[in-house]
Amino acid sequence: MLEYKLIKKSKDTKARVGEIKTNHGIIKTPVFMPVGTRATVKTMTPEEVKDLGAQIILSNTYHLFLRPGPEIIEKAGGLHKFMNWHGPILTDSGGFQVFSLSANRKITEEGVTFRSHIDGSKQFLSPEVSIDVQNSLGSDIIMAFDECAPYPATYEYIEHSMNRTTRWAKRCKDHHKNTDNQALFGIVQGGMYKDLRKKSAEDLVAMDFPGYAVGGLSVGEPKDIMVDILDYTTDFLPEDKPRYLMGVGTPDYLFEAVEHGIDMADCVLPTRIARNGTAMTSVGRVIAKNGKYKEDFTSLDENCDCYTCKNYTKAYIRHLFNVNEILAYRLLSIHNIYFLTKLMENIRNAILEDRFLEYKKEFYESYGYED
Amino acid sequence: MLEYKLIKKSKDTKARVGEIKTNHGIIKTPVFMPVGTRATVKTMTPEEVKDLGAQIILSNTYHLFLRPGPEIIEKAGGLHKFMNWHGPILTDSGGFQVFSLSANRKITEEGVTFRSHIDGSKQFLSPEVSIDVQNSLGSDIIMAFDECAPYPATYEYIEHSMNRTTRWAKRCKDHHKNTDNQALFGIVQGGMYKDLRKKSAEDLVAMDFPGYAVGGLSVGEPKDIMVDILDYTTDFLPEDKPRYLMGVGTPDYLFEAVEHGIDMADCVLPTRIARNGTAMTSVGRVIAKNGKYKEDFTSLDENCDCYTCKNYTKAYIRHLFNVNEILAYRLLSIHNIYFLTKLMENIRNAILEDRFLEYKKEFYESYGYED
Numbered sequence: 001m002l003e004y005k006l007i008k009k010s011k012d013t014k015a016r017v018g019e020i021k022t023n024h025g026i027i028k029t030p031v032f033m034p035v036g037t038r039a040t041v042k043t044m045t046p047e048e049v050k051d052l053g054a055q056i057i058l059s060n061t062y063h064l065f066l067r068p069g070p071e072i073i074e075k076a077g078g079l080h081k082f083m084n085w086h087g088p089i090l091t092d093s094g095g096f097q098v099f100s101l102s103a104n105r106k107i108t109e110e111g112v113t114f115r116s117h118i119d120g121s122k123q124f125l126s127p128e129v130s131i132d133v134q135n136s137l138g139s140d141i142i143m144a145f146d147e148c149a150p151y152p153a154t155y156e157y158i159e160h161s162m163n164r165t166t167r168w169a170k171r172c173k174d175h176h177k178n179t180d181n182q183a184l185f186g187i188v189q190g191g192m193y194k195d196l197r198k199k200s201a202e203d204l205v206a207m208d209f210p211g212y213a214v215g216g217l218s219v220g221e222p223k224d225i226m227v228d229i230l231d232y233t234t235d236f237l238p239e240d241k242p243r244y245l246m247g248v249g250t251p252d253y254l255f256e257a258v259e260h261g262i263d264m265a266d267c268v269l270p271t272r273i274a275r276n277g278t279a280m281t282s283v284g285r286v287i288a289k290n291g292k293y294k295e296d297f298t299s300l301d302e303n304c305d306c307y308t309c310k311n312y313t314k315a316y317i318r319h320l321f322n323v324n325e326i327l328a329y330r331l332l333s334i335h336n337i338y339f340l341t342k343l344m345e346n347i348r349n350a351i352l353e354d355r356f357l358e359y360k361k362e363f364y365e366s367y368g369y370e371d
Numbered sequence: 372m373l374e375y376k377l378i379k380k381s382k383d384t385k386a387r388v389g390e391i392k393t394n395h396g397i398i399k400t401p402v403f404m405p406v407g408t409r410a411t412v413k414t415m416t417p418e419e420v421k422d423l424g425a426q427i428i429l430s431n432t433y434h435l436f437l438r439p440g441p442e443i444i445e446k447a448g449g450l451h452k453f454m455n456w457h458g459p460i461l462t463d464s465g466g467f468q469v470f471s472l473s474a475n476r477k478i479t480e481e482g483v484t485f486r487s488h489i490d491g492s493k494q495f496l497s498p499e500v501s502i503d504v505q506n507s508l509g510s511d512i513i514m515a516f517d518e519c520a521p522y523p524a525t526y527e528y529i530e531h532s533m534n535r536t537t538r539w540a541k542r543c544k545d546h547h548k549n550t551d552n553q554a555l556f557g558i559v560q561g562g563m564y565k566d567l568r569k570k571s572a573e574d575l576v577a578m579d580f581p582g583y584a585v586g587g588l589s590v591g592e593p594k595d596i597m598v599d600i601l602d603y604t605t606d607f608l609p610e611d612k613p614r615y616l617m618g619v620g621t622p623d624y625l626f627e628a629v630e631h632g633i634d635m636a637d638c639v640l641p642t643r644i645a646r647n648g649t650a651m652t653s654v655g656r657v658i659a660k661n662g663k664y665k666e667d668f669t670s671l672d673e674n675c676d677c678y679t680c681k682n683y684t685k686a687y688i689r690h691l692f693n694v695n696e697i698l699a700y701r702l703l704s705i706h707n708i709y710f711l712t713k714l715m716e717n718i719r720n721a722i723l724e725d726r727f728l729e730y731k732k733e734f735y736e737s738y739g740y741e742d
Contacts (some may be wrong), residue, residue: 005694020643028613038690038691038694038696039687039691040691040696042696042698043698043701044698045678045698063694068686069691072666072686075668075684076668076684077668082684082686082687084687139434171633210563283547294443295441297448307571311455313447315443315447315453316410316453316454319409319410319439319443320409320410320411322438323409323438325409325411325413326413326414326697326700327413327416329697330697347526
């Protein structure tokens with residue numbers, strides 16, 4: 001079961017506020033989804049993730065397919081129960097990781113054979129296998145198995161790949177068994193070619209999915225091209241279904257996504273840069289592990305009221321990074337996840353108050369553009 | 372300020388229940404103190420440590436002396452504020468680490484020169500330096516600078532070392548400036564030689580410290596010798612002062628410590644073995660990362676009501692270890708700290724109910740002796 005309710009459209013952009021109803025709760029959109037790749041949002045408990053304002057998390061089919069394997073999670077009673085997260089979960093299809101992480105992959109119409117990035121074992125994923133795995137996981141939103149094509153790529157490559165992704169989407173839809181509890185989203189591909197984006201979107205919309213993702217963006221292309229293709233693509237997506245831009249998590253890309261009609265986005269960025277010692281703050285990125293903070297007894301972000309900023313100084317956090325203590329990764333992960341969930345909450349409120357572009361301008365002036 | 376109040380003596384052993392009052396709160400004894408070596412109990416926030424029942428934590432002067440340095444912690448307002456732990460803190464003197472971690476050490480009457488285990492830099496610790504550092508840290512209980520002599524060692528070596536430790540204790544006492552807020556404990560040495568233990572204890576007691584530690588035990592000697600020397604030593608310590616056995620954290624050693632008159636103990640064991648994948652449970656140690664648990668959907672310890680045992684299965688914890696997720700270390704650290712704080716609470720209650728030895732027997736029958 002999945003229902004999208006459009007609550008408010010921005011007057012001068014395609015930004016919109018809505019709600020997605022799932023069997024595990026309601027998601028207020030636009031929403032940023034933290035990533036729990038291997039059935040855990042790195043360094044955090046589920047309760048912490050929830051308390052930071054996260055409404056839905058994403059987990060990765062490719063990783064869970066390899067370890068611990070879908071049969072174990074199914075026996076555990078599904079992914080929610082296995083990992084103790086009782087809110088909504090979205091799983092991707094595994095397609096992206098097959099193309100970005102695995103070795104020796106061979107794509108045929110049937111699916112993809114590849115070598116595991118962990119032990120080199122031979123593996124096979126296809127639309128049917130991906131749906132079977134996601135049915136075992138029991139996530140609330142599941143994704144069609146697609147090819148996330150590289151950038152740059154020729155028109156011929158993208159056309160062929162996109163049409164196969166569309167045929168795979170049809171096979172996913174036909175194979176999906178648990179439609180009452182799990183909503184299957186189609187993924188628009190088509191590279192940086194507008195006519196292919198249009199065809200992909202129209203073919204998928206004709207199949208009537210409960211939601212649509214825009215894939216194959218933020219893969220290395222310049223930002224203006226990303227924005228242009230995104231803006232063009234969302235015009236072909238129905239207003240009464242949620243729209244998800246995959247793999248985006250810097251503040252400026254989130255603003256662009258929302259401005260051009262996106263409701264959902266995900267990225268490992270906030271937790272990954274946290275573990276590398278970097279905080280997103282109201283005045284831009286802060287390299288918290290930098291030695292220059294060793295006697296800085298102010299908080300990471302004076303405009304932030306997260307647990308980390310309320311209780312710890314830069315000097316302490318820098319010390320923890322300097323001695324490789326796990327609490328360092330936790331404190332920055334907490335801060336960065338909170339920063340993005342708060343940003344999306346502010347964006348929602350700005351849309352509701354018809355001041356989305358003003359808020360974007362204010363934020364950019366304070367944050368700068370270094371991301 | 373430190374006050375010890377004896378509440379109840381066991382009828383058939385030297386076990387006793389008491390309270391230690393410090394400026395940062397009251398400690399119910401016997402107590403196990405988790406270790407926060409580098410100003411953090413590994414993997415945990417201070418709030419979590421407190422919620423697990425920890426009443427006081429230990430932090431290491433040697434490590435904080437080298438990184439970030441006492442001047443930074445002093446500028447931060449002291450260790451409590453720096454690390455956001457507002458309960459009592461005990462710091463050791465650095466002596467133990469100088470002898471166990473550093474290289475090229477040279478002991479003279481003045482103190483110890485050594486090479487840092489981090490960068491090989493030349494360093495110097497002495498009674499005065501150790502007290503200066505601990506005064507900067509502002510911990511509630513500070514320890515005299517001592518030599519923790521090796522085992523085995525000759526009578527001549529131990530006699531010389533113990534007498535120097537006693538002279539160092541006098542210098543620590545003379546140098547200690549912040550007696551209103553920080554209580555300085557003397558450390559009884561003397562190896563496995565009873566007459567030297569007696570002399571050490573008597574000489575220190577004559578100096579009238581607010582508390583006494585027994586050092587130089589659990590350094591490799593057989594358990595029966597440890598128990599014999601401990602039992603002998605505590606007879607020379609005053610009843611109206613707290614007694615601390617350093618570096619002990621297995622359940623059986625904690626039982627023996629309490630049985631022979633000890634009020635306080637510390638060890639890195641529960642958090643260290645947690646990060647290695649081992650849980651202490653009511654039926655003995657469980658190697659949680661073992662592949663045999665991959666489809667075990669029961670909790671770590673069915674008799675435990677900690678956060679980990681209430682919310683996660685062995686299968687999930689084993690998965691987290693298998694993929695090296697930080698939450699694995701957190702969940703086992705939570706469980707192990709809780710296990711020991713709960714054990715000490717049960718021991719306190721057993722003493723109050725005059726059934727300490729019965730409780731010890733019950734526990735041993737369930738736990739086994741593999742520790």
